[in-house]
Amino acid sequence: METNNTETNNENARPVPFIEEVNFLFDHRLDQEKLEKYCFDGRLRDSHIRSVVWRVLLKCLPIKSSEWSEILNRSRNFYGSLKKKLSTNPREDIFNFDPELNNPLSLQAENPWQKYFVDAELRDCINKDVERTFPEMQFFQSEQMRKMMSDILFVYSKQNDQLSYRQGMHEILAPLLFVLYFDHESYAHFKEQSGISDLTNEQRNLLDTINDPRFLEHDAFAMFRQLMMMLEKWYINTDDYGSDNSSIAPLSKDRIGGVPFCKSKNPGPNSELIEKLNMINDVMLREIDPALWRHLNSLEITPQIYGIRWLRLMFGREFPMHDLLFLWDAILADRPQLVLVDYIFIAMLVLIRHLLLCSDYSTCLQYLMRYPPTADIHTFIQFSLHLKSPKKFPKPKNYRLSHFPQITQAGKPHPNHERAQEERHFNNRTSPPKVKTVDNVLNKIGRQALSAHSTPLIRRRYPDSMPASNSIFYTDEPQDDMSEIELMKEQVALLQSRLNEHDLVARVGSRKLLAIADDIDLLGGNAEKQEKLKQEIREIANQLTRNTVSEQWVQNVPTEISSNGLDAVELAREAGTSPLQNNHSLNRHPKSLRKENELLEIHFNPKRKNF
Amino acid sequence: MEDYKYLFKVVLVGNAGVGKTCLVRKFTQGIFPPGQSATIGVDFMIKTVKVGEDKIKLQIWDTAGQERFRSITQSYYRSAHAIVLVYDVACQPSFDCLPEWLGEIEQYANRKVLKILVGNKVDKEDEREVPERIGKNFADANGFDYFLETSALDATNVDTLFQEVATRLTNDMKLTDERFHNFKSNENRDGNISILDRVLERAKCANCRT
Numbered sequence: 001m002e003t004n005n006t007e008t009n010n011e012n013a014r015p016v017p018f019i020e021e022v023n024f025l026f027d028h029r030l031d032q033e034k035l036e037k038y039c040f041d042g043r044l045r046d047s048h049i050r051s052v053v054w055r056v057l058l059k060c061l062p063i064k065s066s067e068w069s070e071i072l073n074r075s076r077n078f079y080g081s082l083k084k085k086l087s088t089n090p091r092e093d094i095f096n097f098d099p100e101l102n103n104p105l106s107l108q109a110e111n112p113w114q115k116y117f118v119d120a121e122l123r124d125c126i127n128k129d130v131e132r133t134f135p136e137m138q139f140f141q142s143e144q145m146r147k148m149m150s151d152i153l154f155v156y157s158k159q160n161d162q163l164s165y166r167q168g169m170h171e172i173l174a175p176l177l178f179v180l181y182f183d184h185e186s187y188a189h190f191k192e193q194s195g196i197s198d199l200t201n202e203q204r205n206l207l208d209t210i211n212d213p214r215f216l217e218h219d220a221f222a223m224f225r226q227l228m229m230m231l232e233k234w235y236i237n238t239d240d241y242g243s244d245n246s247s248i249a250p251l252s253k254d255r256i257g258g259v260p261f262c263k264s265k266n267p268g269p270n271s272e273l274i275e276k277l278n279m280i281n282d283v284m285l286r287e288i289d290p291a292l293w294r295h296l297n298s299l300e301i302t303p304q305i306y307g308i309r310w311l312r313l314m315f316g317r318e319f320p321m322h323d324l325l326f327l328w329d330a331i332l333a334d335r336p337q338l339v340l341v342d343y344i345f346i347a348m349l350v351l352i353r354h355l356l357l358c359s360d361y362s363t364c365l366q367y368l369m370r371y372p373p374t375a376d377i378h379t380f381i382q383f384s385l386h387l388k389s390p391k392k393f394p395k396p397k398n399y400r401l402s403h404f405p406q407i408t409q410a411g412k413p414h415p416n417h418e419r420a421q422e423e424r425h426f427n428n429r430t431s432p433p434k435v436k437t438v439d440n441v442l443n444k445i446g447r448q449a450l451s452a453h454s455t456p457l458i459r460r461r462y463p464d465s466m467p468a469s470n471s472i473f474y475t476d477e478p479q480d481d482m483s484e485i486e487l488m489k490e491q492v493a494l495l496q497s498r499l500n501e502h503d504l505v506a507r508v509g510s511r512k513l514l515a516i517a518d519d520i521d522l523l524g525g526n527a528e529k530q531e532k533l534k535q536e537i538r539e540i541a542n543q544l545t546r547n548t549v550s551e552q553w554v555q556n557v558p559t560e561i562s563s564n565g566l567d568a569v570e571l572a573r574e575a576g577t578s579p580l581q582n583n584h585s586l587n588r589h590p591k592s593l594r595k596e597n598e599l600l601e602i603h604f605n606p607k608r609k610n611f
Numbered sequence: 612m613e614d615y616k617y618l619f620k621v622v623l624v625g626n627a628g629v630g631k632t633c634l635v636r637k638f639t640q641g642i643f644p645p646g647q648s649a650t651i652g653v654d655f656m657i658k659t660v661k662v663g664e665d666k667i668k669l670q671i672w673d674t675a676g677q678e679r680f681r682s683i684t685q686s687y688y689r690s691a692h693a694i695v696l697v698y699d700v701a702c703q704p705s706f707d708c709l710p711e712w713l714g715e716i717e718q719y720a721n722r723k724v725l726k727i728l729v730g731n732k733v734d735k736e737d738e739r740e741v742p743e744r745i746g747k748n749f750a751d752a753n754g755f756d757y758f759l760e761t762s763a764l765d766a767t768n769v770d771t772l773f774q775e776v777a778t779r780l781t782n783d784m785k786l787t788d789e790r791f792h793n794f795k796s797n798e799n800r801d802g803n804i805s806i807l808d809r810v811l812e813r814a815k816c817a818n819c820r821t
Contacts, residue, residue: 125677128628128649135646167627167677168651302686308652317648362670365655415656 018190019198021049026065026203032335035063039333040385042378045326048190051183052210054176055219057332058226069209076218083151086119086158088112119158122165126153129170136410137321139181140174149173152221156228166235168312169228175316175325176223180216185511187211192518230338233272234311273311277303280345288346288387292353299361306368310345318348320409322504323377330381340388347384355405359416366416372403373411375496404493411497506544513541616665619780620672621773622687624712625697626705627676630731633763634697635673638773643764650675653687660774662781669777688719693727693776700730700746700760701738713753725779728755729772734762 024030024038035053044050055061060075061068130149133140140146152173157165187207190196196204228235281303286293309317319327327344334340349356352372356364374380382396406417517537520530623631632647632654639658654673659666672687688694696712698705709728716726728750730741743760750758757775761768 125627132646132648135644135648167649167675170649171651305653305655312651317651362655362657366657369655 018048018186018195021047022196022199022203022207025049025052026206028064030063032063036333036335039329040381042326042329042381044329045322048183048186050325050329051180051219054179054328054332055223058223060219060222060226065206068206072209072215072219075222076215079155079218079221082159083155086155087151119154122157123150123154126150126157126165126170129167133170133174134321139178145177148217148220149177152217152224155221156224159225160228160232163232163235168235168309171313171316172227172231173220173224175321175328176227177216177220178321179325180220180223184211184213184216185515188213189511189515189518192515231312231314234276236273237271273308274304276311276342277307280307280342284342284346285349289350289353292349292356295357296364299364301361301364301368305365307345310348311341314341315344315348317409318371319374319377320500322500323374326377327381330385334385334388340384343388344381344384347380347387350387351380351383351400352403352405354400355403363416363419366414367405370408370414372405372414373407373409373493373497374403375493404489404496406489407493407497411494411501510541510544513537513544517541614666615659615668617781617784618668618670619692619777620670620687620690621693621695621776622672622674622691623695623697624674624715625676625729626699626702626708629676629697629699629702629705630763631676631697632673634729634731634761634769634772635671637763637766637769639671643766652678658773660777662774662778665781667777667781669773671773685719688716689721691720691724692780693725694720695727695729695772695776696755697729697731698741698746699732700741700743701732701735703740706730706741706746706749709749709753725757725776725783726755727757727759727772727776728753729758730760732762732764733760733767734764 035057038044039053039057044053047053052061056063061071127146127150130146130153133146133149135141140149149170153165153169156169157163188211196207199207281293281296285296314331315327316324331338331340331344348371351374352367355367355372359367379396379399382393383399385393386395406414408414514537517534520534520537523530623635625631627649632650633643635654635656636647637643639656650673652675656671656673657668658671659668661667672691674687694716696709696716698709700706716724728746730743730746733739746760747758749755756779759768759772759775761772763769
C-alpha cells in the first residue's frame with residue numbers, strides 16, 4: 001500500500017515506532033525508574049511522546065494513564081478561567097459605569113484603570129523578551145506563537161505577584177511549547193496515516209485528548225508552572241523584598257573571615273541563586289577538580305559571572321535546541337529533581353578544563369560565556385551522571401574529546417579562536433605559549449618565571465594536581481605540534497555543526513511536507529493529478545531526511561587513526577570542503593549520523609609526534 | 612604578553628531592550644544581529660583600540676536590563692573605569708528611569724568613574740520620543756562626562772562612543788602615571804621607599820591584569 005510504504009520509509013530513521021512508544025506509555029507497570037532509564041538512554045530524542053513524559057515527570061500528570069483525562073480537563077479549565085479573569089479591559093466592563101470609578105484619570109484605588117495601566121507595563125516588559133526568543137528559530141517568530149507566550153507569561157506573572165516576570169522565564173517556556181507543538185503535529189500526522197489503528201478506542205481517545213492542539217497554550221502553562229516551581233528560587237532577588245542592607249561590608253567580613261579562600265569581594269550570599277553557585281564552585285568543583293577551582297579562583301572568576309545564565313535558563317544558551325531537549329530529559333527524569341543540574345554545571349567546566357587551565361582571565365570568560373559546542377550530548381550526559389553517581393553510571397569513553405573550542409553555538413568562529421589566530425599571525429609563531437594565571441601578588445614573580453620557562457606556570461604552582469605523564473591536557477604539548485590537530489578539529493567541528501543544522505531543518509521540513517501531502521486529498525479536482533502530486537511531495541520529503549554526507553563515506557573513516565596522522569587531517573579537510581558533492585549518497589539507506597547516537601568517535605593520540 | 616598599554620573596564624547599564632548588547636556587538640564584531648536574545652545576568656566582550664600610538668584594551672561588561680541585582684552588578688560597578696548608561700530615544704519610559712540608574716551608579720560605582728549617557732536607536736527618527744536637547748540637558752545637569760546619540764543599526768557614533776571612552780580614560784591614566792612618576796623620582800631622591808609607592812605599584816598591577 002502506498003501510504004504504508006511512505007510511512008515505513010519515513011519512520012525508518014526513527015529508532016522506535018510510535019505504537020511502541022504509546023505502549024510503553026500506557027503500560028500499567030510503568031514507574032519512575034523505567035521512565036528515568038528511558039530518558040537517560042536518549043530514547044526520547046526522536047520520540048513523539050516527549051511532551052507526555054515531561055508532563056509526567058513534572059507531575060502535571062500522574063504516572064497512571066487512567067487518570068489523565070480528568071486531570072487534563074481540570075488544569076485546562078483552570079488556565080482558561082484564570083486567563084479570562086486576568087485579561088479584563090475596563091473599556092469592555094459593561095457592569096461598571098460609575099464615571100467616578102471607571103475613568104482612566106480617577107485616582108481611586110478601586111479604579112479598574114489603575115490595574116489596567118500596571119498590566120500594560122507588565123505586558124510591555126514581557127513582550128520585549130518574547131519578541132527576541134531564540135531569534136534564530138523560525139518557530140518562535142510567528143505572531144501566534146508570540147501571543148501565546150506572552151499570554152502564558154502574563155498569567156503566570158499575575159498569579160505570582162511577588163516574583164512577577166523575570167528575564168529568562170521566556171526561555172524556560174519556549175522549549176516546552178516547542179516540544180508540545182511538535183508532538184501535536186506528529187500525532188496528527190500519525191492519525192491521518194492511520195498509524196494508530198492498532199490501538200484500542202480508549203487509547204485513541206486518550207491520545208486525542210492529550211494531543212489536542214486547541215489546548216497547546218493551556219498545557220504549556222501547566223508545564224511551565226510546575227517547572228517554575230522548581231526554578232523560581234533562582235529568579236528571586238533579595239532586592240525584590242526591599243531588604244536594603246546598608247551594613248553589607250563589615251558584616252560580610254565577619255562572616256567570611258573564618259572561611260579560607262572565600263572571595264572577600266562577595267558581600268556574602270544573599271540569594272538562593274548565589275548561594276547555589278557558590279556551593280557548586282567552592283564545594284563541588286573544589287573537590288572534583290581542585291586544579292581548575294584554584295585556577296578560576298586565582299583569576300577571580302566567580303561562578304555568578306557566567307553561572308547565572310546557565311542556571312536560570314537551565315543551559316538553554318549553552319546547547320543547541322535538539323541537544324538541550326535531551327539534556328532536559330535527563331534533568332527532569334533524575335531524582336531528587338534538579339540535583340543533576342549541579343553536576344551538569346561541573347561537567348561543563350571539567351570538560352573544557354584543558355581550555356581554561358591555560359587561559360588568562362579574558363579568554364576564560366569568553367569560553368565560559370560562549371560555551372564551546374558539545375560534540376556529543378549523549379556522552380556529555382553520561383559524564384554528568386557519572387559525576388553524580390559514579391557507581392551507577394560508568395565513566396563514558398572518550399568523554400574528554402567532546403568540545404569544539406573553535407566555534408560558537410551558532411557555528412561562527414569563536415572569539416577566542418579568532419583572537420588566537422590573530423595573535424599567532426602577529427607574533428609569527430615565535431613567542432612562547434601565553435599563560436597568565438597569577439593573582440596580583442604573584443604577578444611579577446609569575447612573569448619572570450614565564451619568561452624563563454615556557455612550561456605553563458600552573459603546573460609549577462600545583463604540581464600535585466597535574467599528572468605529568470599520560471595526560472591528555474593540551475597544555476602538555478608544544479603548541480606548534482598541535483596545530484595540525486587543531487586544524488582537523490576545526491574541520492570536524494564545522495562539519496558537525498553544519499550537519500546538525502541541516503539535519504534538523506530537513507526533518508522539520510520533511511514533516512511539514514508530508515502533512516501537506518496528506519492534505520491534498522482535501523482539495524477537489526483530478527484524483528490522478530493529486531496522486532501524482534502527492535507522490536512527488538513524499539519523495540522530496542523522503543530525500544530531505546536522508547543524509548547530506550554519504551553513509552559509505554562515513555563508514556570508511558577509520559575509527560583508529562594509528563600510523564599516519566596526516567591521513568586523518570587530509571580526510572578532515574576533504575570532509576570540510578566537499579561533503580555536499582557526494583550526491584550519490586542520496587540514494588543510500590537513510591540514516592542520520594546523529595541518530596546513530598552521535599558523532600563517530602575518532603580516536604587519536606595527541607602525544608604522537610608525527611601528527 | 613599581550614602588548615597593550617592599558618586595560619579598561621567599561622560597564623553598560625540601562626533598561627531592558629534599549630540596545631546595549633547590539634551596541635557592544637556592533638562595536639566588537641561589526642555586526643548588527645537581526646535578532647538578539649535578551650541578556651541574562653551579564654555578558655562580556657573585549658576589543659583593542661588605538662589611542663594615538665597606544666594599544667588600549669577595552670573589557671566591556673554588558674549587563675541585563677532587568678538586573679538590579681546588587682550581588683551581581685555591584686562588583687562590576689565598583690571596578691568599572693567607565694559606565695555607559697543607555698536609553699532608547701524612541702522609548703520615553705527608558706529615559707524616565709535614568710534617575711534610578713543614576714542612583715545605583717552613585718551608590719555603587721567608584722566616585723571617579725567616567726560617566727557617559729547614550730541615547731540609542733536614533734535611526735528611529737520617526738518614532739523619537741526624547742529630543743536630543745532633553746538628553747543633553749539631563750547629561751549636563753547630572754554630572755555626566757559625555758553625551759552622545761547612537762544607532763547600533765546604522766552604526767552612527769558607535770565607534771565614536773567607544774573611542775571617546777578609550778581616549779578619555781587613557782588621558783586620565785597618563786596624567787596619573789605622570790604624577791606617579793614625578794612623585795616616585797622625588798621619593799627616590801630622598802632615598803626612601805614609601806608604602807604609598809608600593810600601594811600604587813600594586814594598584815597598577817591590578818589594572819593591568821587581564
